[in-house]
Amino acid sequence: MKYLLIAGGDRIEPIVARLAQEGVKVISHLDGRKPKMTVKEIPCKVEVVLILTDYINHNLSTIVKRKAQEKAIPVFFSKRSWTSISCELKKIMTA
Numbered sequence: 001m002k003y004l005l006i007a008g009g010d011r012i013e014p015i016v017a018r019l020a021q022e023g024v025k026v027i028s029h030l031d032g033r034k035p036k037m038t039v040k041e042i043p044c045k046v047e048v049v050l051i052l053t054d055y056i057n058h059n060l061s062t063i064v065k066r067k068a069q070e071k072a073i074p075v076f077f078s079k080r081s082w083t084s085i086s087c088e089l090k091k092i093m094t095a
Contacts (some may be wrong), residue, residue: 001023001024001025002022002024002047002048002092002093003021003024003025003027003045003046003047003048004025004026004046004047004048004049004050004092005021005026005027005028005030005043005048005049005064006026006028006029006030006033006049006050006051006052006053006054007029007030007049007050007051007056007060007061007064007090008031008032008051008053008054008055008060008061008080009022009029009032009052009056009080010031010079011057012026012029012035012052012053013067015080015082015085016029017086018073019085022089022093023093024089024092024093024094027043027046027086028042028043028083030058030060030064031055032042032052032054032056032057032058032061033055033067034053035056038063038094039060039061039063039064039067039084042055042064042067042068042071042073043069046073047073047074048074048075048076048092049064049065049074049075050075050076050077050084050085050088050092051064051065051066051075051076051077051078052053052077052078052079052080053077053078053079054080055080066073068087072075073082074092076088076091
């Protein structure tokens with residue numbers, strides 16, 4: 001099982017359910033709507049970061065990417081559609 005942090009996207013419950021069917025557990029979700037939102041730390045169990053590019057401010061995306069790189073956590077980018085996420089999921093499962 002992979003442990004995932006999702007940054008971006010609204011109302012991701014259907015995505016979380018589909019990811020669970022594929023063996024991926026979402027540890028945390030940052031919705032990315034608030035312009036002043038910051039990230040202090042990525043939770044320690046997180047193995048992969050998925051940034052949903054549809055609904056995220058640029059600043060948060062940059063911060064999450066940098067924090068993940070500091071911990072050598074792979075970062076994947078996707079649109080919010082399941083088709084796009086499933087393409088990235090194949091990469092995530094081999095990461």
